[in-house]
Amino acid sequence: MRSLRRGRRPLLIAAGAVALAVLAAPTVLALFALVTVAEALLATGLVVLVGAVAVLALAVRRTRGALREVSQEIRAHTRTVTETLGRDRLETIRALDATRARVNRLSSHSLPKLSREINRAVTTQGRHDYEQHVAWTELSEHLDTAPFMPPLRGWAASPDVLRVLVGHIDRLRPELVVEFGSGASSVWMGYALRRAGGGRLVAVEHDVRYAELSRALIASHGLDDIVEVRTAPLTEIGAVTVTVGDERISTADRWYDTSVLEDLEGIGLVFVDGPPKATGRHARYPALPTLLPRCTEDVVFVLDDADRPDERAIGDRWLAEHPELHRTEAHAEKGAHVFSRKGV
Known part of the structure; x- marks a missing residue:
């Protein structure tokens, strides 16, 4: 064109x-x-x-x-x-x-x-x-609980770890049990102490609202004469730097207010299920060094969620600092490590 x-x-x-x-x-x-x-x-x-x-x-x-x-x-x-x-x-x-x-x-x-x-x-x-x-x-039949029990698993402890705790309550018949965290597990252990014929449980809870719900739950099962929920806000503690494998970490700088623990003596069983993981690294570590001086010779510490690397590292620190302790790994869904003095 x-x-x-x-x-x-x-x-x-x-x-x-x-x-x-x-x-x-x-x-x-x-x-x-x-x-x-x-x-x-x-x-x-x-x-x-x-x-x-x-x-x-x-x-x-x-x-x-x-x-x-x-x-x-x-x-x-x-x-x-x-x-x-x-x-x-x-x-x-x-x-x-x-x-x-x-x-x-x-x-x-x-x-x-x-x-x-x-x-x-x-x-x-x-x-x-x-x-x-x-x-x-097995727990329901053994403890002869109420028909409607609070649910387990998820945020709450799993039935298998509670079976471990109830077994130790039956064996040790402790005068005093301490639980870090509260809720459904408090009710189940309250039934176990009632069946054992004595003893009391002090559950330490940092969340005010959750502590109130736990008290109401315990009262609804008629266990408030056995189980006491104490509110202990998370307060500042000295964080430390520790080595975990090839990693250097800074531990959590908050733990329960220890003033609520001052009157506790003769502790025979400790269930470590708090503070929550979000508190920081090795958030549950202070439980053993804080309470061990107040415990009986045959005391047992049960650490929940032990399949998590942080909880396993906490157990390693406990054993390194207290060579008289022995660790047993109980079969549980989320892992449960049992610490007791050797020969007990």
Whole structure:
């Protein structure tokens, strides 16, 4: 199309020249009396005809050339489009092949592995659920509890760790049990102390609202003569830096207000289930060094959530600082480590 536009100017020039020649021819011939008027008109007509033919021939030639250029441009564009489409098709095929290969790998490797992991997780969870149901049933029958007991697991202690605690209460018949944290476990241990024929439980709770709920729960089971919930806000203590493996950590700088513990003596069992993990690293460490001087010779400390690395490291510190202690790992859903003096 650009070629047609470029050819338009020469055609106009040629047409203008022909027009001038036609206009000038009669006048020139008449001036020189070379031809008659009729001959001049005939000559003019011939000139016009020849000029028109020449202009038409030139236009045809120009048009043919422009058409050739347009045809070449069309072929070039067609070739470019075809090559582009070919590359896109090739890239699409390669992408589809890569996707197909990933799907095949997923089908042959990842899906079977994922299926095995899901089956293993379901099996493990099923085994945990069964073991907790057995522990709950054994506790309920052994303690002759009320028909509707507070739920366990989750934030509360699991039935299997309570079974460990009740076993120690039956064996030791402690005069005093201390629990860091309160709630459902306080009720269950209250029933265990009642069945053992004596003793009392002091549950230490840092959250005021939760302490009130625990007191109401204990009263609803008629255990407020056995179980006491003491509110002890978390207060500042001196944080220390300790080595855990290859890591240097700063321990929690808050623990329970120890003023609520000052009157406690002759402690025979301690259940360490607080403060919460969010308090800081090794948040439960102070329980043993703080209470051990107030305990009986055959005291037992039970540390809950012992499958967590932090709790295991706490136990390692206790053993390193008190070599007279011995650790036993009780089978429990969330892990439970039992500490007692050697030979007891």
